[in-house]
Amino acid sequence: MSTRIDVTADPVRDRCLLTTDHLSPRRLHGPPGVVRVALVAAGALLLAGDEVRIEVAVSGPTRLEIVETAGTVAYAMRGGSARWDVDIRLTDGASLQWYAEPFVVSAGADVTRTTTARLETGCTAQLRESLVLGRYGEVGGTLRTATRAWLDDGLLLAEDLDLSPETRGGWAILGPARCLDTVTTLGFRLPDTPHTLQLEGSGSIARQLLHEQHESDLVQTPV
Template sequence: MSLRATARIAADADGSLPVLTSDGPLALRRTRAAVPGWTRVTVVGAMSAPLGGDRLAIETEVRDGARLRVDSAAATLALPGRSPEPAAYELRLRVGGDAVLRWLPEQLVSAHGSDLRVRTDVDLAPTACLVLREEQVLGRHGEPPGTLVSRLAVRRAGAPLLDQELAYGPGASGGWDGAAVLGGHRATGQLLVVDPAYEGAPPPARPLGESAALTPLAGPAVLVTAVAPDALALRRILDAALDELAPE
């Protein structure tokens, strides 16, 4: 039987969490923040999910002036299920005025035979800051990937800042594994940093080593995209970019 579950987080500027609601496989835990003035929530998987046909979501509201870090205790593993329908995993993030959200989960692993649709919707106030990391590992060791479609849509002050969709695996159109996309790599990811301080003077576009690039967006934001042979190499690339662009 397919699961339907929505977990919810709301953070206030005083460090409180007036809403912290777990649901189904999405267990939320308040954990100790490494930096004073921040609130931290860790997502702990309570069971195997998402499976085929599951519908999971996390809704997060960072209220005016709050500083929230959300991470996860382990990688998310997309697995095949009894249902032939694809699984869906939605993230709905809202960041208020002078608020900061650092969304830094562990990797999403697309196991062979799985079919997952991920959608991340972000709404930012004009003075909000965002650090968002996505990492996808296409297949476990020695296996081909499942089908993974991931869409990221970010709005700032109601206007589009970024809207992109990526698709990998047997259900994607041809060329996803070609030289112009992954070039044989099996780990891919991106780091999005939105900061009003970039208004008018974002970091310049440039390569970051041999398999990553930094691109300024049409707004106070930069996007780092990377491919790598494995999850560890990908994390090293994105961690270096995070240390440069958004040190905590």
């Protein structure tokens, strides 16, 4: 099973089909041309053995805005592990804006997190991912992330991060920081700033390394 959000543009009222699994998507009021959906945990998350999968499909000239009502905490797993997988497909001029709340990896947690996005030319996505290694006073657990994005048939972004305690303290990864805040755009570029990496294709990564998540000043950019 997967949590699934299916949106199809319609000249009268955009259609939205929602499927609940570990997360319960709920439609919110939005202006014309915008579908707003909140993600609410349907139970305790994230525990050993959990395999959360979120599928998002948007078709046609409409914008989907996903809102998270609270952050997610991956708790100590006592030798177990969990997964958090996101699959995004945008077609026919669709747009996605998803500014996720912090994803906290507690001491003793072991999490694999993947994001896969496929866009057609003319589609755009803006995704925020805020990773926090450990609750206050903790040395956080293990987190491995993998991101892949395609624009039409071309690979736009491929990134793997090993944020396990043994490796993330290196100067080329997190150093002394415990928070990694990232805004990724696909299908368009952010303005040049000291925190922004421009991809070879149409996309950008804005990233900050922080000790406390609230210190981040990354903001959403109007599309």
